Amino acid sequence: MKKSFFSSLKLKIASVVFGSLFSISSSVSFADTVNILGLFPFSGPYADSGKLTDQGARIALEEVNYTINGKKIKYITRDSETKAGPAARRAQEAIDTEGVKFIVGPWSSGVALAVTEVAKKNKVMYYFSGGTEDISGKKCHKYAFMWAANAWTAMDANLKIFKKANPNAKKIYLFVVDYAFGWTLQKYVESLAPKYGLEVVGVDRHPLGHREYSTFITKAMSTNPDAVYMINFGLDAISAVRQLNNFGFTPKKPVVMSWSSGFEELIQLDPAARENLIVGSNYYYTIDNPDNKKFVEAYKKKFKGVPPGYAGAAGYGLMKMTLLGMQKSGSTEPQKVITALEEHKGKNFVGDFEIRGRNHQTVRPFFVLQTKKKSEMKNKYDMAEVVDISSTEQPKNINMCKDIGSF
């Protein structure tokens, strides 16, 4: 008796749930909304960045009140897990079931290379934060855009400032994260180092998500380099910097964090471990312009006074550019939005911002920071100062995007 009662109750609940789902799906058509997917790492090695990137994207959406060109914006998120397979599968699922036409994310280059193929196949616009050059290089296509500065621009800026700050330095040792983006940056550092009178005396590639660097550090120290130049990100970079400090490498000698999220990485380090770092980043919250001040204020309100780093800014920037394309084209059709963004030239919260139509690469400022000593900090977030801003464009002949194709 009891069993049959529960069985019938289950049936009733199921019919109510499925009935209401059916009524919702039949009453909302994809044509009434603009469906944007935020594909970010909510788990995996870059999980600390996923939530921040998502929040940045939401601030951009709140600025337009989730409405564009008279349509409501439906913003959905999926976990990229920093894994190519699950991220591509979830992007495809969101396109198929949610009618997604625009994708922003997913933070990691290896994952982006998988997602960009999904975007191309489904004719969905895709804005990637940065930075494997393949998105605007050999894997370029009409539907994908790159928000970050080109890797070549970044490495050139880092080496220039490092040499300026350490004129006697001759030898650098590289720690490189072992995946697509790491290899790209390594290639550029090795080719650019001689231009600044530097020799790469050793390279160690470490797996993504590595946390224990003592073995790498002792190996690097045995070559007596003038600096360790790091091509890794997030928790990998933080762990390595912390342990380089444990081993007494810093602050005696500098460490270059070549592609850093800036604030979000630096705040995780104690001021003592942060000393004598040269930090290259696509964003730092002290950028002095009204658009950035507005964004920083909105972000700080959401995060109890904590300013944004690269992750938050990337989420905001990706969504802003996607919305800008819609505003410029007066459309929410990916092809029209893409056409409107090609050859875009303007200013935004990071400064002068241009998009090259031939490869969809952004030409924009890359910021090089020098960390402050504890005694120089005015408050706990005053961790570094911007010492150089570089927009030097990657030479056209070394860009691998020879033909971006058509829609």
Added chain:
Amino acid sequence: MTFLIISQILNGLGLGMLYALVGVGLTLILGVLNIPNFAHGVLYALGAYLAFTIANLTGSFYFAMFLSPLLVVLVGFLLESQGVRRLYHAHHDYQLLFLFACALIIQEIIIIIWGPIGFSLLPPPSLSGAVDLGFLIYPKYRLVLICFALFMIVCLYLFLTKTNLGAILRAGIENRDMVKVLGINVNVVFLYTFGLGAYLAGLAGALSAPIMGLTPSMGLDILPICFVVVVVAGLGSIPGAIIAGILIGLSQGAATIWFPEATNVVIYVMMGLTIIFRPQGLFGVR
């Protein structure tokens, strides 16, 4: 080259001691309770986060190292008495799902309380900085960690071999049913075992915090290594877990010299080779 090899042995030992501590805790629980504790990693993370908070509140690093693992024991007691105990007779799938769910919940709690961004916990001034060993400049804290972890492992070994409770735990690993027949309250044995495993995980987490820092995902990062330690050691083998932990640390150090890209893969290669050539593990009997 010789200096490089010696320094990597030292590094491998430091790493291996941490792996041994956390691996012994897991193997104890697996051996006595016959449950793969998927929440072991988050107990490690909890140890680190509690140590961070206590050190900040009290200003005492040493007190934090003492208290945080004990608080993790309380969490372990709670998990065992309120959850795991109800699933001893259930299929392994349920135990596994329950503990995995606990791991995810505790990790989310860590994010809610401490936030998604990580922290640093600095060793006290007396343990900060590096010492010149002649051939290598090596962090003081890591040297102390190697000695302390070794001390803890010796204490654990003496506890397990020289005390009545230790004998009961070892008997539990060998034959749980026989322990029941002898009139010993197995619920209490299970509770203490889970608590001891949680203590070792919490202690390893707290000790690793000044080296690895704190991140919410640190528990899930260490968990696969714990299981590799158990597989290489042999299910339930305490000395095996100690030696396997150290071997894994040393193999990572060696990989960095000759094939740095493989520093993580080498762990799983060791596991694969063990499964193929010695399925019962280096010291296992079943």
